[in-house]
Amino acid sequence: xxxIKNGFEYLAYGLILxxxxxxxxxxxxxxxxxxxxxxxxxxxxxxKFEFSATIxxxxxxxxxxxKSIILGTINYDLKVYKGLLLALWLMFxxxxx
Numbered sequence: 372x373x374x375i376k377n378g379f380e381y382l383a384y385g386l387i388l389x390x391x392x393x394x395x396x397x398x399x400x401x402x403x404x405x406x407x408x409x410x411x412x413x414x415x416x417x418x419k420f421e422f423s424a425t426i427x428x429x430x431x432x433x434x435x436x437x438k439s440i441i442l443g444t445i446n447y448d449l450k451v452y453k454g455l456l457l458a459l460w461l462m463f464x465x466x467x468x
Contacts, residue, residue, distance in 0.1 A: 379411075382400055382404055383464075385400055386401060386404065401464075404464050405460070408463070425459065425462045428458060428459050428462065432452065432456070435451070
């Protein structure tokens with residue numbers, strides 16, 4: 372299989388650069404980065420339990436979901452959850468860098 376050394380990092384930098392200029396290109400690059408992360412899942416460094424922003428974001432997402440289910444406002448809060456899930460996915464993808 373054809374591999375480019377540091378290709379993941381170049382795509383991540385490209386994503387950050389084109390983020391402000393286009394709507395479609397960052398989505399395409401994010402899909403490629405996501406697929407690359409799924410394929411290279413074994414190479415992600417697994418550390419012992421540490422408190423990080425990812426754990427905080429997951430805890431916040433679980434808390435807000437539970438609260439909105441109890442209060443019955445899940446339909447109104449859906450946009451917030453979409454943004455939080457996108458942030459969580461970006462944290463997972465960029466953990467490789």
